[in-house]
Amino acid sequence: MGMKRGNVIALVIMGICIIIGIIGYAAFPTKNPEKPIRIMLMTTAGNVLFDHKAHFTDYGAECMDCHHDISDDTERPEACSKCHLPQESEEAPKRAVAFHKQCIGCHEDQGMGPTDCSGCHLR
Amino acid sequence: MSEQKLLIGAHAPFWHTGDSITKKNLNLIIAALPAAIYGIWMYGMPALRVLTLSVGCAMLWELIMNLIMKRPISIGDASAAFIGLVFGMMLPATAPFWIILVGTFIAIVVGKQIYGGIGCNPFNPVLVAMAMLLLSWKDVIDFNAALVNYDFGFNMFYPLSAVKSFGASAVSNYNLHSLFMGKQAGGIGAVFGIGLLIGGVYLILRGYIKWEISLSFLLGIYITAYLFHIHNPEKYAIPLFHIVTGYTLLGAFFLAPEDSSSPVNLIPKIIYGAGAGVLIVLIRNIGAFVDGTVFAILIMNVANPMFDKIRPKVL
Numbered sequence: 289m290g291m292k293r294g295n296v297i298a299l300v301i302m303g304i305c306i307i308i309g310i311i312g313y314a315a316f317p318t319k320n321p322e323k324p325i326r327i328m329l330m331t332t333a334g335n336v337l338f339d340h341k342a343h344f345t346d347y348g349a350e351c352m353d354c355h356h357d358i359s360d361d362t363e364r365p366e367a368c369s370k371c372h373l374p375q376e377s378e379e380a381p382k383r384a385v386a387f388h389k390q391c392i393g394c395h396e397d398q399g400m401g402p403t404d405c406s407g408c409h410l411r
Numbered sequence: 412m413s414e415q416k417l418l419i420g421a422h423a424p425f426w427h428t429g430d431s432i433t434k435k436n437l438n439l440i441i442a443a444l445p446a447a448i449y450g451i452w453m454y455g456m457p458a459l460r461v462l463t464l465s466v467g468c469a470m471l472w473e474l475i476m477n478l479i480m481k482r483p484i485s486i487g488d489a490s491a492a493f494i495g496l497v498f499g500m501m502l503p504a505t506a507p508f509w510i511i512l513v514g515t516f517i518a519i520v521v522g523k524q525i526y527g528g529i530g531c532n533p534f535n536p537v538l539v540a541m542a543m544l545l546l547s548w549k550d551v552i553d554f555n556a557a558l559v560n561y562d563f564g565f566n567m568f569y570p571l572s573a574v575k576s577f578g579a580s581a582v583s584n585y586n587l588h589s590l591f592m593g594k595q596a597g598g599i600g601a602v603f604g605i606g607l608l609i610g611g612v613y614l615i616l617r618g619y620i621k622w623e624i625s626l627s628f629l630l631g632i633y634i635t636a637y638l639f640h641i642h643n644p645e646k647y648a649i650p651l652f653h654i655v656t657g658y659t660l661l662g663a664f665f666l667a668p669e670d671s672s673s674p675v676n677l678i679p680k681i682i683y684g685a686g687a688g689v690l691i692v693l694i695r696n697i698g699a700f701v702d703g704t705v706f707a708i709l710i711m712n713v714a715n716p717m718f719d720k721i722r723p724k725v726l
Contacts, residue, residue: 294433294487298470302486305467312460313508320560326567328556334576337555337568410555410576 329387334409336387347400354390428618432529436489438619440496442610443665447500449606450599453563454504458599462499465511469495472519482528490529494518497537497665500600501658503557510551514540534712535669541705554596565594570656571701574648579640582648590655601661611664620668623677624684628663629654631688639696647696658704659691666704672712679718687711 291299323344329336343349355365372383380386391408395401402408428435450458473491477484486492498518499511521543522536523529544552551557554569561567566585573581585595593603601607615622636650653659658666667673667687674683687707694703 291484292487295484296487298486298489298492299474301492302467302470302474305463306471307467309460309464309467309508309511312456312463316456316460318457318505318560324559325562326555326559328553328559330550330556335553335556337559339568341562406577410572 331384331409333405334411336408337410347398349394353394430619432488432490435619436493438617439493439614439665440489442614442619443493443496443500443600443607445606445610446603446661447496447600449593449603450500450504453593453602454561454599457504461502461504461506461511461599462496464508465499465502465515466492466495468511468515469498469519472516473524476520476524480524485528488529490523491519494523494536497600497661498540500661501537501541501598503552503554503597504561504599505557506551510544510548514544517543530671532671533715534709535666535672537669538666538705538709538712542709545700545705554598558596561596563594565589567596569596569701570652571695574652575695575701578646579648580645582652585652587651587655590652595656597656598658598661601658604655604660607660607664611660614664614668620664621673621675621680623680624668624673625663627681627684628667628688629659631685632659632692633688635689635692636696639692653692653695657695657702662687662691662704662708667708667711672715674715674718676719676722676724679715679721682721683711683715683718686714 324340327338327340329338343354344351351365354368357366357371368386369383371380372386373380374383376382381389391401392403395403430438447462451462469491470486473486474484476482477486495515495518498514502510502514518536518540522534522539523532526532541552555572558567558569570582570585570590573585589595591604593606595602611620611625614620615625632653633650636648636653639647640649667684674680687710690707690710691703694700694707700706
């Protein structure tokens with residue numbers, strides 16, 4: 289049984305779409321920027337969308353202010369999560385403690401930025 | 412291939428534009444293209460691959476189901492392509508390929524084909540898929556998390572998430588005009604408000620969608636959001652904010668008026684559209700989800716068969 293012309297055209301379009309889609313996923317892998325723009329911190333108390341770029345461009349924060357493990361700004365800082373693990377460890381304070389201390393402490397010191405839970409944690 | 416109809420899943424009254432199904436679906440696709448192209452222009456290859464793979468997979472699932480069920484091949488009617496396109500438009504540009512495979516499978520197979528194919532689906536197939544994804548892989552559809560690596564020079568905090576978490580004051584720096592022109596985070600083809608509006612008006616003028624549903628849908632949102640806003644202006648955003656954010660305009664013109672899941676008589680259409688609009692704001696303002704469009708329209712889809720029993724008449 290011959291196919292209708294409309295179905296033949298649709299088959300061709302379907303093939304083209306799938307090929308473009310596969311090539312798009314296979315040949316153009318998602319690249320993360322060298323410096324993160326925003327970071328979504330997944331937490332049980334509600335995720336936190338941390339605007340990393342705004343902190344070093346708009347608020348004048350230096351890399352060293354948070355990434356305390358580097359000697360100068362030319363060195364690429366490690367991600368916080370590399371040392372600050374979700375659970376307690378001997379190496380560094382656990383992630384939630386470190387973030388709360390760092391964020392709230394700095395916001396209080398600078399007199400700007402939220403200091404209460406609902407100021408950062410999304411519903 | 413058997414042409415014999417096994418089931419006839421239809422009931423009166425019917426609503427007809429006078430065009431063929433293919434022509435109608437092609438016009439729906441054309442109307443959706445401005446918003447989709449804006450998404451591709453904004454995000455580039457990531458958006459293009461999501462949209463093309465979504466369209467292609469939706470058509471492939473339709474073809475596979477046609478062959479399995481020994482039914483005439485129906486991909487030529489462009490219905491599956493339109494479902495795939497709108498589904499892709501609701502996703503973030505960073506959506507992984509597997510979510511498209513799963514989503515289009517749910518839309519075409521679970522949402523459409525198992526009911527008997529085009530015209531027999533009680534729910535909008537796209538919304539069935541989106542509801543499943545929102546319930547099963549919420550983090551993948553979370554626009555804040557998905558778009559962290561994009562910076563276009565405007566506020567990329569998903570507006571509905573901002574107002575839900577931090578109240579109306581948190582969104583006072585969003586400009587309504589900019590939001591309407593697509594300068595916001597969201598689905599690939601859901602953010603370009605003016606493009607969706609132009610597409611919607613085109614469909615209404617050509618008679619492909621029922622204007623009563625779109626208008627009552629938007630009015631339902633506006634009035635409900637207004638009541639919330641005057642009750643507590645610090646917590647709830649202004650009505651126009653709800654109109655130009657989230658899936659609102661996509662819902663008004665491309666989701667709610669879907670043929671087989673929406674009513675055809677005047678009063679039922681108004682109740683259906685307004686009810687969906689009211690539910691959207693209720694879910695957004697006091698519900699568990701950031702955007703209620705998907706579940707609000709699905710709930711009205713469920714009630715749809717009863718609506719057409721209100722003062723029925725022959726069209």
